[in-house]
Amino acid sequence: MTGYRCQGCGRYGVQQTxxxxxxxxxxxxxxxxxxxxxxxxxxxxxxxxPFEKDLPFQIAIIELEEGPRLTVRMEGVRVEIDDPxxxxxxxxxVWFFARGG
Amino acid sequence: xxxxxxxxTGKTAFGSFPELSIRELAREAGAxxxxxxxxxxxxxxxxxxxxxxxxxxxxxxxxxxxIGSALGLGGVPxxxxxxxxxxxxxAFFHAYSAVAGGLYDLVLxxxxxxxxxxxxxxxxxxxxxxxxxxxEVKAGATFPSLFAMIANRHMHEFGTTRExxxxxxxxxxxxxxxxxxxxxxxxxxxxxxxxxxxxAEPLTLYDCSLISDGAAAVLLCASDxxxxxxxxxxxxxxxxxxxxxxxxxxxxxxxTFPAVRAAGGKAFRAAGxxxxxxxxxxxxxxxxxxxxxxxxxxxxVERGQGGPATLEGYTALDGEKPVNTSGGLKSKGHPVxxxxxxxxxxxxxxxxxxxxxxxxxxxxxxxxENLGGSGATCVVSVLSA
Numbered sequence: 001m002t003g004y005r006c007q008g009c010g011r012y013g014v015q016q017t018x019x020x021x022x023x024x025x026x027x028x029x030x031x032x033x034x035x036x037x038x039x040x041x042x043x044x045x046x047x048x049x050p051f052e053k054d055l056p057f058q059i060a061i062i063e064l065e066e067g068p069r070l071t072v073r074m075e076g077v078r079v080e081i082d083d084p085x086x087x088x089x090x091x092x093x094v095w096f097f098a099r100g101g
Numbered sequence: 102x103x104x105x106x107x108x109x110t111g112k113t114a115f116g117s118f119p120e121l122s123i124r125e126l127a128r129e130a131g132a133x134x135x136x137x138x139x140x141x142x143x144x145x146x147x148x149x150x151x152x153x154x155x156x157x158x159x160x161x162x163x164x165x166x167x168i169g170s171a172l173g174l175g176g177v178p179x180x181x182x183x184x185x186x187x188x189x190x191x192a193f194f195h196a197y198s199a200v201a202g203g204l205y206d207l208v209l210x211x212x213x214x215x216x217x218x219x220x221x222x223x224x225x226x227x228x229x230x231x232x233x234x235x236x237e238v239k240a241g242a243t244f245p246s247l248f249a250m251i252a253n254r255h256m257h258e259f260g261t262t263r264e265x266x267x268x269x270x271x272x273x274x275x276x277x278x279x280x281x282x283x284x285x286x287x288x289x290x291x292x293x294x295x296x297x298x299x300x301a302e303p304l305t306l307y308d309c310s311l312i313s314d315g316a317a318a319v320l321l322c323a324s325d326x327x328x329x330x331x332x333x334x335x336x337x338x339x340x341x342x343x344x345x346x347x348x349x350x351x352x353x354x355x356x357t358f359p360a361v362r363a364a365g366g367k368a369f370r371a372a373g374x375x376x377x378x379x380x381x382x383x384x385x386x387x388x389x390x391x392x393x394x395x396x397x398x399x400x401x402v403e404r405g406q407g408g409p410a411t412l413e414g415y416t417a418l419d420g421e422k423p424v425n426t427s428g429g430l431k432s433k434g435h436p437v438x439x440x441x442x443x444x445x446x447x448x449x450x451x452x453x454x455x456x457x458x459x460x461x462x463x464x465x466x467x468x469x470e471n472l473g474g475s476g477a478t479c480v481v482s483v484l485s486a
Contacts, residue, residue: 042253044249046221048222048238070236070350071237071350
């Protein structure tokens with residue numbers, strides 16, 4: 001999983017925005033483990049129009065081992081808070097994760 | 102800074118009104134507000150409009166002068182404020198700042214939203230645009246799902262239960278049944294709230310506020326001129342607005358709202374009062390968990406105690422700290438851009454003793470908390486007799 005590290009404060013990120021809250025605009029590309037744990041999650045039974053075909057589906061806020069959090073779509077078995085998860089794929093800017101380390 | 106007072110309120114009913122345009126709704130609230138005061142249209146020096154998504158819901162942009170001309174306000178400055186569900190709270194904050202700073206003596210604040218002309222799925226899409234489109238929304242998040250993740254985290258950290266959440270809905274429906282202008286005027290039982298259709302786990306339909314049309318207005322005046330316009334001015338003791346990040350995944354702890362704590366702290370300091378002094382409050386129950394967290398973040402209860410306190414009746418109409426006597430967003434309805442001003446109307450009318458069946462005894466000091474999105478904007482106001 002490709003990520004970025006701020007050269008000002010050392011913070012890791014998944015999506016490069018071009019700036020960091022520390023004020024730095026300097027980043028280096030880095031590789032992330034793609035593993036982490038669930039910070040919070042929910043299964044949706046109603047959604048906005050573009051996602052109705054996928055219902056019901058689970059989304060989660062994942063905390064990666066390197067620190068950054070990311071909102072992802074879960075695949076396979078449903079997860080709960082603190083479950084270990086790993087990256088499966090990235091499609092159209094959305095990360096898909098599944099249960100297990 | 103000068104002292105500022107609310108001298109009049111005006112509201113439409115909240116509900117589904119296919120026959121009324123956004124301009125007609127706003128005009129009705131604004132005109133009722135002016136009728137309730139001794140102010141003439143040509144004395145109003147500026148119009149502050151709160152509206153979240155008129156351009157998306159009904160296609161109308163440049164909304165503030167469109168409403169101002171319908172109200173006969175002539176050429177005065179008319180400006181729209183957008184801060185998601187805190188749009189009209191923010192309009193109120195900026196109107197207050199202009200009067201307190203001496204720029205104007207008399208200004209009108211109108212909040213309005215017309216939502217029911219769209220399908221629920223399209224409405225969900227429009228509401229989601231108050232989240233971070235680059236991240237969480239792209240992954241499929243909706244507002245119910247963002248607050249569901251907040252609820253799950255709060256449950257995980259503090260042991261909050263689905264019964265605690267449902268207790269908010271049961272209380273607010275009981276209050277809304279006593280409000281003639283509420284969207285849903287029917288009490289619900291705990292069993293019904295718990296058995297509701299699941300929207301985003303653990304939130305059921307009964308944990309979610311309503312999709313409504315409606316408008317609300319208040320007239321703000323420099324306190325030294327307030328008695329020219331009313332016999333019952335209500336003093337604005339403090340107003341504060343605070344901000345936070347949009348995306349939930351960028352926040353350190355989603356079981357609390359830093360912007361609520363910041364705006365609340367500033368408003369309490371400006372008013373020179375403490376949470377225990379507040380007699381009545383309108384808190385932003387866009388989802389039941391939001392009312393529970395607001396109770397904690399504003400210091401009415403300890404962190405983690407919002408759910409148990411609600412279940413024990415602390416915030417009931419006859420409880421120690423009545424919250425959402427209007428029925429809240431849950432039962433009164435949530436026309437997003439109207440909500441902040443509608444909450445202020447309820448507290449003003451409580452302080453004036455005009456709330457009929459839902460009147461709180463000895464309501465002298467009131468608080469309003471209006472939250473935008475998943476917490477990126479918050480406006481807190483403290484009012485007194």
